Amino acid sequence: MKEKKTGLLQGTLDLLVLKALALGPLHGLGVSRRIEQITDGTFKVKPGSLFPALHRMEQSGWLTSVWGESENNRRAKYYRLTKAGQRQLEAATEDWQRIALAIGSALQTT
Amino acid sequence: MPLLSRLSSLLRNLVQKAKREQELAEEIDAYLEMLIDLKIEEGLNPAEARRLALIELGGREQVKESVRDVRIGHHIETLLQDLRYGLRMLRRNPGFTAISMLTLGLGIGANAAIFSVVYGVLLQPLPYPEDDRLVILMQAYPQKGLNRWGISQANLALYRDHNQVFEKIAAYNSPGFNLTGGHNPERLQGSAVTADFFDVLGVQPRLGRAFRPEEDAPGKNRVCILSYGLWQRRFGGDPQILGQSLVLDNVPCEVVGVMPPGFAYPNRNVELWLPLGLNPQRTFGYTHTGIARLKPGVAVSEAEADTTNIFWNAAQENPVIAGATVPPPMGADMKTIVRPLRDVVIGDTKTPLLVLLGAVGLVLLIACANVANMLVARAAYRTREMALRFALGATPGRVVRQLLTESLLLAVIGGGTGVVLAWFAVRLLPRLPALERVPRIGEVSINPTVLAFIAGLVVLTGVLFGLAPALRSYRLGLETGMREGVRGSASLASSRLNRSLIAAQFALCMVLLVGAGLLLKSFQRLLSTNPGFKSENVLSMRLALPNTKYTNADQSVQFFDSLLERVRGLPGVQSAAVTSLLPFTDGRESDGFVVEGHEPTSGGLAPNAQRRVVSLGYFQTLGVPLLRGRDFLPRDRGYSTRVAIVDETLAHRYWTDGDAIGKRIRYAWSEEWMTIVGVSAGVKNSNLRETIDPHLYYPYTQTQPRQMNLTVRTLGEYTALIASIRSEVLALDGDLPVWGVQPLSDAVDRTLNHQRVTNTLLTAFALLAVLLAAVGIYGVMSLYVSNRANEFGIRLALGARPTVLMRSVLKQGLTLTLAGILAGTAIAAALTQTLAALLFEVSATDPTTFFSVPLLLVLVASLACYIPARRATRVDPLVALRYE
Numbered sequence: 001m002k003e004k005k006t007g008l009l010q011g012t013l014d015l016l017v018l019k020a021l022a023l024g025p026l027h028g029l030g031v032s033r034r035i036e037q038i039t040d041g042t043f044k045v046k047p048g049s050l051f052p053a054l055h056r057m058e059q060s061g062w063l064t065s066v067w068g069e070s071e072n073n074r075r076a077k078y079y080r081l082t083k084a085g086q087r088q089l090e091a092a093t094e095d096w097q098r099i100a101l102a103i104g105s106a107l108q109t110t
Numbered sequence: 111m112p113l114l115s116r117l118s119s120l121l122r123n124l125v126q127k128a129k130r131e132q133e134l135a136e137e138i139d140a141y142l143e144m145l146i147d148l149k150i151e152e153g154l155n156p157a158e159a160r161r162l163a164l165i166e167l168g169g170r171e172q173v174k175e176s177v178r179d180v181r182i183g184h185h186i187e188t189l190l191q192d193l194r195y196g197l198r199m200l201r202r203n204p205g206f207t208a209i210s211m212l213t214l215g216l217g218i219g220a221n222a223a224i225f226s227v228v229y230g231v232l233l234q235p236l237p238y239p240e241d242d243r244l245v246i247l248m249q250a251y252p253q254k255g256l257n258r259w260g261i262s263q264a265n266l267a268l269y270r271d272h273n274q275v276f277e278k279i280a281a282y283n284s285p286g287f288n289l290t291g292g293h294n295p296e297r298l299q300g301s302a303v304t305a306d307f308f309d310v311l312g313v314q315p316r317l318g319r320a321f322r323p324e325e326d327a328p329g330k331n332r333v334c335i336l337s338y339g340l341w342q343r344r345f346g347g348d349p350q351i352l353g354q355s356l357v358l359d360n361v362p363c364e365v366v367g368v369m370p371p372g373f374a375y376p377n378r379n380v381e382l383w384l385p386l387g388l389n390p391q392r393t394f395g396y397t398h399t400g401i402a403r404l405k406p407g408v409a410v411s412e413a414e415a416d417t418t419n420i421f422w423n424a425a426q427e428n429p430v431i432a433g434a435t436v437p438p439p440m441g442a443d444m445k446t447i448v449r450p451l452r453d454v455v456i457g458d459t460k461t462p463l464l465v466l467l468g469a470v471g472l473v474l475l476i477a478c479a480n481v482a483n484m485l486v487a488r489a490a491y492r493t494r495e496m497a498l499r500f501a502l503g504a505t506p507g508r509v510v511r512q513l514l515t516e517s518l519l520l521a522v523i524g525g526g527t528g529v530v531l532a533w534f535a536v537r538l539l540p541r542l543p544a545l546e547r548v549p550r551i552g553e554v555s556i557n558p559t560v561l562a563f564i565a566g567l568v569v570l571t572g573v574l575f576g577l578a579p580a581l582r583s584y585r586l587g588l589e590t591g592m593r594e595g596v597r598g599s600a601s602l603a604s605s606r607l608n609r610s611l612i613a614a615q616f617a618l619c620m621v622l623l624v625g626a627g628l629l630l631k632s633f634q635r636l637l638s639t640n641p642g643f644k645s646e647n648v649l650s651m652r653l654a655l656p657n658t659k660y661t662n663a664d665q666s667v668q669f670f671d672s673l674l675e676r677v678r679g680l681p682g683v684q685s686a687a688v689t690s691l692l693p694f695t696d697g698r699e700s701d702g703f704v705v706e707g708h709e710p711t712s713g714g715l716a717p718n719a720q721r722r723v724v725s726l727g728y729f730q731t732l733g734v735p736l737l738r739g740r741d742f743l744p745r746d747r748g749y750s751t752r753v754a755i756v757d758e759t760l761a762h763r764y765w766t767d768g769d770a771i772g773k774r775i776r777y778a779w780s781e782e783w784m785t786i787v788g789v790s791a792g793v794k795n796s797n798l799r800e801t802i803d804p805h806l807y808y809p810y811t812q813t814q815p816r817q818m819n820l821t822v823r824t825l826g827e828y829t830a831l832i833a834s835i836r837s838e839v840l841a842l843d844g845d846l847p848v849w850g851v852q853p854l855s856d857a858v859d860r861t862l863n864h865q866r867v868t869n870t871l872l873t874a875f876a877l878l879a880v881l882l883a884a885v886g887i888y889g890v891m892s893l894y895v896s897n898r899a900n901e902f903g904i905r906l907a908l909g910a911r912p913t914v915l916m917r918s919v920l921k922q923g924l925t926l927t928l929a930g931i932l933a934g935t936a937i938a939a940a941l942t943q944t945l946a947a948l949l950f951e952v953s954a955t956d957p958t959t960f961f962s963v964p965l966l967l968v969l970v971a972s973l974a975c976y977i978p979a980r981r982a983t984r985v986d987p988l989v990a991l992r993y994e
Contacts, residue, residue, distance in 0.1 A: 028137065029144045047141060048168045052180040059182055061115030072147050076140045077133070084112075 013053050015096060016043065018062065018081065018089040025080035027070060028054065054079055062088050120182045127187070134174055142167055171502050179505075188508070192515035199516060200523075206488070207520075210481050213882065214524025217477035218571065219531030220470045220875065222556070222564045226536050228463050229563075230554030236452055237372065237553070239312040240403075244451040245410060247279070247400030247417065251432075251444040254702060254718060258447065260396040264431055265421070266304070267390035269400065272420045275413040279402035280306040281386065284376060286817070287358040288656055290845045297652070297849035298340070298358075300382035301375075307383070310403050311375060317341075318352045318367030321385045331385035334358065335367040337374070340381035358384075359656035360845065378552075393430050401451070414448040421446055433779075455549050461947050462868040468944075469625065469875045472618045474567070476879050478575040479611040480886045485517070485579035486607055487893050496583050510580050517576020518569065525568035532556060532564075544863045578607055605897070608890045613930040615883040616967060620934025621941060622876040623966065627959040628945060629869045632952040636865070639950075641858065642793035642802065643693060644733030647684075648854040649828050650692055653839060653846055654817035663748065663814035669842060670815055674725060676838045677822060682831050684823040687728040688810060690721075692819040694857040695850070698795050702778030703806055705764050716778040719760055719804040720795065723813055729755075729790050731823045732854075739771045739788035742809040746787075752812055754784035760804035761789045775806065784808060797861045799950055821854070828853075868948070880967070884974040891923050891978035899985050907987035916979040923975035924968065931964045 020026065020034040031054070032045050057063045062085030070076040081089070123130060142163055149159035167173065178184055200207045235241045247269065249259040261269075266281045273279065282303040289296045305326035314320060315335055325333055334356060336345075345351055355362040363384065374380065376399075386398075404413055421444070425432035438444045499509055533556050540551050660666045670688055677686045691699055702716035710716050726742040729735070737758055746753050754775055761768035774783040792802035810818070824831060836848050895902070902915055942954040 027144075028141045029148075046166075046168055047138070047173050048176050051138070051141075051173055052176045055177050056180040059116055059119040059180075060112045070140070070144060072144065074140055074143055075136065076144065077137045084115075 010053070011092070012096075013045065013049060014057060015089070015092045016045075017050075017053055017057065018085060018092065021063065021079060021081045021085070022089060025066075025078045027068075027076040027078050029076075031079065057085070061085075116182055123181050123183045124187070130181075134177055138167075138170055138173055142170070175502070175504065188511070189515065192512045193519060195512070196516035196519040200520065203488075206484060207523075210484065210520055211524055211527055213477045213480055214521065214571065215527030215531060216878065217474035218525050218528030218564065218567055219535070220528075220878075221467075221474050221567060222528055222532035222560060223535040224463075224467050224470045225563050226532065226556055226560040227539070227551075227554050228467050229557075229559055231459060231548065231550045232456055232463060234550075234553060234559075236455065241452060242450065243277075243404040243406070244311070245402055245404060245413060245448050246451055246454045247402055247413075248447045249396070249421065249445070250447050251438075251442070253443050254716065256700075256718065261398050261400050262394060262396050262431075262433075263386070263389050263392040263398065265396075266388065266398060266400060268420060268424050268431065269417055273413075273416055275405060275408045275416045276402040277405050278306050278310045279400060280304040280310045281388075281398040281400045282307060282376065283386075283398045284380065286654060287382065288360075288654065288845065288847050289356060289358055290360065290847075291357040295845050295847035296344070297654070297847045298382050299379040300334075300358075300384060301380045302384050302386040304386050304388050307401070310401055312403075313370070313373055315367035316370040318365070320367060326385040326388050328387045328389045331387040332361065332363045333366045333385065334363040335369060335383040336365060337369050337381040337383075338371040341368045358382075360658040372552075394433070396433065410448050410450060414446055417446040417448060457549055459548060459864070461944075462864065465625070465945060465948070466868065466871055466875075468941075469622055469872055472622055473875050473879050473882070474571065475574075476615045476618050476882045476886075478571055479615045480882055480889075481520070482575035482578055483608050483611050483886055483890055485575060486582055487889070489579045489583040492583055506584055509584050513580035513583055514573065514576050517580065518572035521568045521572030521576070524571070525564060529556070529561075529564055542867075544867050547860070547863065582607065605890075605894065608893070609926055612883075612887050612890050612926045613933065615879075615886050616927050616930025616971070617934035617937060619876070619879045619883045619967060620931050620963060621938045622872070622879045623963045624934075624938040624942060624959055625945060626869070626873045626876040627963055628942060628949060628952055628954065628956060629865075629872055631956065631959060632949045633862075633865055633869055635951045636798050636862065639794075639798045641693065641798060642734060642791055643854075645694075645854040645858050647824050647826070647828075648732060649822045649824055649831065649851070650695070650819050650854050650857075651832075651835070651848050651851040652817065652819050653848050655815070655843075655846070657816065659843075659845070660816075666815050667748065667811050670725065670810055670818065672842055673820070673839065674727075676842075677820065677835055680831060680834050680838070682825050682828065684825050685727050685731045686820065686822045687725045687731040688815070688818040688820050689725070689728050690723040690810075690815070690818055692821065692854070692857070693732075693793055693795055694797070694854070694861055695852075696819070698803070700803070701806075704776050704778055706774040706776075706783060708764060717804075719756075719806040721777070722805060722807045723810050723815055723818070724807050725810055728807070728821070731821050732793075733823075734793055735791045737789045737791055738769065739786070741788060742811075746809050747811050752782050752784040753787045753809065755788040755790055755807040756786055757790050757792050757802075757805040757807075759792050759802050760806065763804065777806075798858075819850075820848075865948075880970055884970050887923060887926065887971055888974040888978065891919065891975045892981070894922065895919060895978045895982045898982075902982050903985045903987045903989065906983070906985060912983035915982045919979040919982045920972065920975050923971055923979075927968060927971035931967055935960065935964070 016035045016039070017031060020031050020038065026034060028047070028050060032047070032050055036044050054063065054065075058065055058079070062082060063079045064082055065077050065079050067075060068078045145163040145166065146156070146159045149163055150156060154162065236244070238244060247261065249261055249265070250257055251259060260283070261281060263281075266279070269276075270279050280303060282301050284299065284301050287298050287300050289298050303321075305321045305323045308314060308320040316338065318335070320335070321331075321333065325331055336351070341347060341351060348354075351365050351368065354365050356365060357363075369383075402413075404410070421432065422438070425434070425444070426437045429435055429437045432438065432444065496509065499512075504512075536554060536556055539545055539554055545551055655666050655669060660669065674686055674688065677683060691697070699721050700718045701721045703719050704710070704716055724742070726744065726746075729741055736755075738761075739755070742753065742755070756770050756775065758768050761770040764770070765773065768789060770786045770789050773786050775786055776783045790805070790807070793805065794800055794802060820835070822828075822831070822835070832851055839846055839848050905915065906912070938960070939955055946954045
């Protein structure tokens with residue numbers, strides 16, 4: 001049966017995927033590992049959540065995909081940020097930082 | 111932007127589905143392989159790496175399914191998939207499909223038909239612009255016995271000039287006219303209206319024009335407007351009709367307009383409209399009805415208060431305007447009645463229609479319960495299919511959605527059948543003679559509102575019977591997986607649902623049968639009520655002497671004298687008479703009267719009695735017993751002592767033992783005393799339920815008779831007699847039409863028609879419900895027996911007696927039935943209060959009905975359970991043992 005990553009909102013996953021692809025195109029496994037890397041191992045995205053996210057964002061026009069060859073010479077689907085995706089990344093980052101600030105200050109007050 | 115991108119993705123998903131699937135499979139496989147490679151690099155052996163990788167992946171199909179879920183157009187695709195699958199399932203089970211289609215078709219069709227009548231008659235606006243502002247205006251003085259009192263022309267002028275609440279007000283009455291000239295004289299029902307009339311309603315003639323104000327004055331109103339029907343029927347739709355002259359009551363009237371088809375105010379029989387010839391000084395003749403359009407925002411109660419005020423104030427200054435010699439005293443309840451036109455048109459059809467709608471709704475519920483039971487039974491056979499679906503990655507929501515789609519498909523098929531059935535039924539309705547007096551029956555049709563109702567009903571039905579089995583299947587699939595021999599636990603779980611549905615069905619059947627039973631009993635009582643006269647073998651017909659030709663009393667009296675003499679001489683005639691108003695046909699006409707020695711004190715109120723002008727022989731012809739004194743005699747003429755006959759109701763009110771002979775009585779508007787010469791038995795006037803009003807009869811020879819009913823008691827067959835009577839009439843006056851020929855028993859019958867229709871329908875629905883419930887319990891008990899086949903087989907093998915087994919099965923079934931009956935009794939006792947208005951001399955909790963209906967249901971249930979019970983005894987013990 002599927003398992004959803006608890007505590008990881010869909011919006012947050014999208015943000016992490018966009019960030020992971022910011023530096024260059026990756027295939028599915030690559031995205032998953034990169035997210036694990038940039039969050040210091042906190043978020044290990046399961047394929048059951050990752051692939052729907054990738055496909056969804058592709059449908060919305062934030063990513064495009066192209067078939068290519070992986071490191072081990074296997075056929076793999078590579079995802080890349082589009083211009084719209086880039087803009088979405090910037091906007092989402094701003095939002096997140098604003099929210100984080102707000103919650104942070106809320107938690108600090110007694 | 112996202113929207114465009116999503117649209118193009120949608121197109122691609124739909125068109126290139128196979129390619130998408132292949133790519134997705136490749137992508138997931140690639141992921142898996144790369145993950146395995148990674149693990150191998152980390153040092154695991156290939157087999158272990160593969161195993162761990164597979165676990166991490168979480169199942170290929172599940173991942174693919176979760177991707178498919180987010181694909182745009184997924185829902186449409188799955189819907190199409192589910193529909194195709196559903197159709198295939200239905201085709202594979204033709205028996206189930208046929209039964210469901212029939213059951214649902216009948217249920218939904220009946221609901222659609224009844225709803226279209228409810229909508230057409232009760233809910234739909236009248237065919238006039240802003241019909242909610244149209245009101246009827248009448249007067250009332252209940253203390254004087256005048257519950258509904260028409261307005262006079264002077265009254266109309268009063269309201270017209272002083273009101274603050276009406277945009278426009280008009281009035282009308284409904285005289286008949288003899289149309290002569292051309293071929294046979296014909297009687298036409300017409301309506302005399304004030305000039306504003308068509309404006310108030312907001313309808314204009316299709317041809318020609320409406321009346322001009324100057325035409326609405328006495329003497330100037332020699333114009334008329336025809337109905338569309340009359341124009342077609344009598345004049346062949348002649349386009350040159352305008353300007354032609356019709357001779358009405360011997361007066362030529364010019365045709366100035368033709369109304370559009372379908373315009374039928376005040377009722378369907380009116381074919382002619384003439385200007386009233388309003389005379390504001392005319393203070394007598396309270397025979398008109400006011401019709402007005404309220405100013406925007408004015409409430410009906412405001413209008414009533416305003417007009418009552420006007421009436422009161424006028425009556426204080428000038429009592430003649432209220433038909434009195436002194437102003438009404440303080441505390442008199444003289445007032446106006448203002449009612450919305452729609453309410454008046456609908457009349458008393460509201461309760462029966464709503465009862466039928468409720469009943470047919472219950473039938474649909476029972477039908478749904480049957481279909482639900484069948485689906486639940488089938489669900490037990492689909493556990494493997496369910497388990498497979500879950501293994502392939504379906505989410506619970508997806509499975510429920512699929513099952514609901516199948517149910518909705520079934521509901522749509524049933525609904526389609528229902529629409530066809532309803533369409534035919536509705537087409538039939540206006541043709542049924544029993545329904546001809548239902549108001550607005552011609553406006554009933556399957557229109558968009560009705561279709562929307564049907565659509566809503568279909569969805570509701572589909573969800574109702576589909577939800578429980580869907581949830582059941584889903585839970586079964588989770589629990590049992592792919593195990594064999596799963597039927598045992600499945601059947602136990604579902605049987606509880608089955609049993610409650612059966613009990614519910616019987617509860618609803620109880621309600622319907624009790625309702626039908628009460629109405630039938632009430633009708634029985636009604637039929638055996640004595641109307642006060644004997645209607646068998648009495649023929650009646652009407653004629654009216656126009657006062658343009660019969661200008662004085664002598665002429666009119668002479669006419670009827672001659673007519674009666676001739677008619678009494680015809681073969682086949684036992685007796686003949688005339689009367690101004692015929693029971694059960696003409697409605698009522700009452701007037702104030704004064705009894706000598708009981709005069710009301712000045713300012714007091716005279717009581718009312720029904721006023722009838724009759725000939726001698728009337729009581730004999732109608733079979734009304736004369737209790738005291740004598741009938742009118744030929745010597746009671748215009749120049750002799752004025753005489754009268756009262757009925758026992760009036761007599762008992764004023765004299766001990768009702769001995770009124772020799773006492774004197776007069777009408778309130780006349781100074782002439784009449785001597786009472788006879789006391790008759792009481793007579794019911796318009797329907798069998800009413801209480802008897804006091805009657806005061808006087809002979810036509812002592813007044814000027816105008817419109818009279820000729821009544822003839824015949825010795826058997828009378829069809830030939832009708833022609834003879836007509837020719838006698840024409841021999842006396844060639845311009846006089848005779849109309850309204852009918853046996854009196856028909857008139858009485860007609861007042862029962864509505865009740866009859868309601869009863870027939872309700873009984874039909876109740877029987878349909880019982881049939882459905884019987885089929886339902888048969889099905890469930892069959893399932894029960896086949897599920898326990900092993901158990902029965904073993905018990906038989908161990909020596910149990912077959913009758914014991916049968917009894918245990920029957921006991922199961924009857925327990926359900928009794929549970930349903932108990933619940934149903936409680937509901938019925940509560941609901942039958944709504945029927946109280948329709949019941950006659952039967953209590954809403956009539957014990958006999960409440961006792962006999964359960965017996966009937968128990969009998970039906972026993973019969974239905976008998977076959978499954980017998981099957982329980984036929985189980986071959988060896989077969990049962992082998993499967994254990």
